[in-house]
Amino acid sequence: MERPSVRRLREEIQQTKPFHDRAHAAGIALVRTADEGRRTFESLVTPHGVSIEQYNVLRILRGAGEKGLPTLEIAARLLEKNPGITRLIDKLEAKELVRRARCETDRRQVFCTITAAGAAIVNELDEPSRRQNQQFFRGLTAAQIDTLLDLLDRVRYPDEKP
Amino acid sequence: MERPSVRRLREEIQQTKPFHDRAHAAGIALVRTADEGRRTFESLVTPHGVSIEQYNVLRILRGAGEKGLPTLEIAARLLEKNPGITRLIDKLEAKELVRRARCETDRRQVFCTITAAGAAIVNELDEPSRRQNQQFFRGLTAAQIDTLLDLLDRVRYPDEKP
DNA sequence: CACAATTAGTTGATGCGTCATCTATTCACG
DNA sequence: CGTGAATAGATGACGCATCAACTAATTGTG
Known part of the structure; x- marks a missing residue:
C-alpha cells in the first residue's frame, strides 16, 4: 500500500522518472484502485444475499425485461x-432470483429471466x-472524473485519434 | 453568431450529465481497464509457469534478498x-521457487526466501x-500518465489537500 | 509463575474465473 | 437429404480470494 507521504515524495521526483517507471506506477x-472499489462495493451487495457478479447478472437481466436473454448473451x-456464467446462473436459479427456459425456436438456447424477487434486490440496491x-x-x-474516464478510455482504445 | 465547435458541444453535453452518471461510467x-491489464499481463507470465499472484510473491521475495520475509509480511x-498467501507459497515451494524456514528466535514465524530458480523466472520477466x-x-x-496516476491517487486518498 | 490475550500461520469450506472437453442442436453445402 | 462444421451451453478440474475456525508460540499481567 502506497502511503500518502510516499506519494508526495514520488510526486516531487516525478519529473526525472523515465516513462516506464511512470507506466509501472500507473499500473x-x-x-x-479498482480492487479497493471492488471490495467496498462487495460490502454493499453481500448483505443482500448476492455477490457482485450475481448482482451484475441481475442488473443485466432487469434491463432485458420480460423476454430475458440467452445465457451467452449475458456472458x-x-x-x-x-x-462462469453457467454456474453463476445456477446459483441465482437456486435462489429463485432467475428463471431459465429453453427457447422453442432454437432449442440450443436457454433464455434467462429475472424473477420478482431478483428484481426486488436490484431495485433495493439502486440508490445505495x-x-x-x-x-x-x-x-x-x-x-476530474471526466478526465479520468477519458484517460481510461485512451488506455483501452489506444489507436483512436481524438 | 459563432458556430459551436465539436469539443464545445461535447462539453455542454457533459455538463448536463449528473455527477452520479459520470461516477458510474468511471467506475x-x-x-x-484494470481487468484488461490483468489479462494481458497474465498471458505474459503464465508461459513461465507462474500465475500473476505467484509472480508478485516472487518479485517481493527477490526484493527481500537472502534473509527473506515472514509469510504475513508478504501478505x-x-x-x-x-x-491466500499460505497456499500461494505452498505452490511456489512445491515448484522449488521458494523455500520456507521456521524462525529460530520466534518460532511462530516462517521466513520465506526465493530460490535461484525463482529468481531466474523473475529476472527473465523483468524486461518483457x-x-x-x-x-x-x-x-x-x-x-497523461502522470495525470492518471494523480487522479487514481486522489480516488484512494480523497481526504488530502493537494 | 500462571493464565489470558495476542500474534503467526494453517486448514476447511465456499465462491468466482478459466481451460479443456463434452453434448445437443442447428446450419451449410455437396 | 445427409454428413461435417459451427453454435449454445454444461461439466470437470484447477487456481485464487475470503471467511471462520483452529494450532502453536509468545507476550503481558496480576
Missing part, C-alpha cells in the same frame, strides 16, 4: 467466459450503489 | 489476506513486463 495504482455483456459510487469518487471533481 | 471504465505488501506495461499505456503521453 499498480490502477489495480489497487458477452459481462465480458466473461461461458463456464449510486451513493456508494459517488462516495468512492468523492476525491475528484466532476471535471 | 465501469476503471474495472474494465501485507500484496494487500492480501493471510489464507516492462515492455508490456509501456505497451499497455501506449495510448497516453507521459504527462
Whole structure:
C-alpha cells in the first residue's frame, strides 16, 4: 500500500522518472484502485444475499425485461467466459432470483429471466450503489472524473485519434 | 453568431450529465481497464509457469534478498489476506521457487526466501513486463500518465489537500 | 509463575474465473 | 437429404480470494 507521504515524495521526483517507471506506477495504482472499489462495493451487495457478479447478472437481466436473454448473451455483456456464467446462473436459479427456459425456436438456447424477487434486490440496491459510487469518487471533481474516464478510455482504445 | 465547435458541444453535453452518471461510467471504465491489464499481463507470465499472484510473491521475495520475509509480511505488501498467501507459497515451494524456514528466535514465524530458480523466472520477466506495461499505456503521453496516476491517487486518498 | 490475550500461520469450506472437453442442436453445402 | 462444421451451453478440474475456525508460540499481567 502506497502511503500518502510516499506519494508526495514520488510526486516531487516525478519529473526525472523515465516513462516506464511512470507506466509501472500507473499500473499498480490502477489495480489497487479498482480492487479497493471492488471490495467496498462487495460490502454493499453481500448483505443482500448476492455477490457482485450475481448482482451484475441481475442488473443485466432487469434491463432485458420480460423476454430475458440467452445465457451467452449475458456472458458477452459481462465480458466473461461461458463456464462462469453457467454456474453463476445456477446459483441465482437456486435462489429463485432467475428463471431459465429453453427457447422453442432454437432449442440450443436457454433464455434467462429475472424473477420478482431478483428484481426486488436490484431495485433495493439502486440508490445505495449510486451513493456508494459517488462516495468512492468523492476525491475528484466532476471535471476530474471526466478526465479520468477519458484517460481510461485512451488506455483501452489506444489507436483512436481524438 | 459563432458556430459551436465539436469539443464545445461535447462539453455542454457533459455538463448536463449528473455527477452520479459520470461516477458510474468511471467506475465501469476503471474495472474494465484494470481487468484488461490483468489479462494481458497474465498471458505474459503464465508461459513461465507462474500465475500473476505467484509472480508478485516472487518479485517481493527477490526484493527481500537472502534473509527473506515472514509469510504475513508478504501478505501485507500484496494487500492480501493471510489464507491466500499460505497456499500461494505452498505452490511456489512445491515448484522449488521458494523455500520456507521456521524462525529460530520466534518460532511462530516462517521466513520465506526465493530460490535461484525463482529468481531466474523473475529476472527473465523483468524486461518483457516492462515492455508490456509501456505497451499497455501506449495510448497516453507521459504527462497523461502522470495525470492518471494523480487522479487514481486522489480516488484512494480523497481526504488530502493537494 | 500462571493464565489470558495476542500474534503467526494453517486448514476447511465456499465462491468466482478459466481451460479443456463434452453434448445437443442447428446450419451449410455437396 | 445427409454428413461435417459451427453454435449454445454444461461439466470437470484447477487456481485464487475470503471467511471462520483452529494450532502453536509468545507476550503481558496480576
